[in-house]
Amino acid sequence: MNLERRLSQRRAVVMLEATVSIMLIGTVLGAVSLLMVRYSQSVDYFLNYRRVQLAAESCIERLRAGELPLADAIMNDPGGVQCEITMDDGTDIWKGLHRVQVTARVTGKHGRVASFRLVTYVSAQRAGQGGES
Numbered sequence: 649m650n651l652e653r654r655l656s657q658r659r660a661v662v663m664l665e666a667t668v669s670i671m672l673i674g675t676v677l678g679a680v681s682l683l684m685v686r687y688s689q690s691v692d693y694f695l696n697y698r699r700v701q702l703a704a705e706s707c708i709e710r711l712r713a714g715e716l717p718l719a720d721a722i723m724n725d726p727g728g729v730q731c732e733i734t735m736d737d738g739t740d741i742w743k744g745l746h747r748v749q750v751t752a753r754v755t756g757k758h759g760r761v762a763s764f765r766l767v768t769y770v771s772a773q774r775a776g777q778g779g780e781s
Contacts, residue, residue, distance in 0.1 A: 689758045696762035700752035703729040704766040707750045711770050718746055729754045745769040
């Protein structure tokens, strides 16, 4: 009987160790999966943020080159980035130039909106409009 009792106690200890091990593995896997989801969301946001930066810079360069008219506009590029262009006349030392503000935004897979605003001054006589004769 003593032998049976020892075996029963050993089986109980082994069962307890197995249960604790499974619980620890489950906790670690749960934490890792949560970190992977957060990582995926962060990567999506930062890639979208870079996309809107490039889109805003592209709009400014297209305005400077004369490919886009100097007027308020909202444009959507094929990648889903929306660019809003607003124009004002320059004041003080900026007279004769146009103050251009481009706000680009896109909504990512996880619902976070990445937005970037770029402000610069553009000459009314741009390269694409034949500023030089």
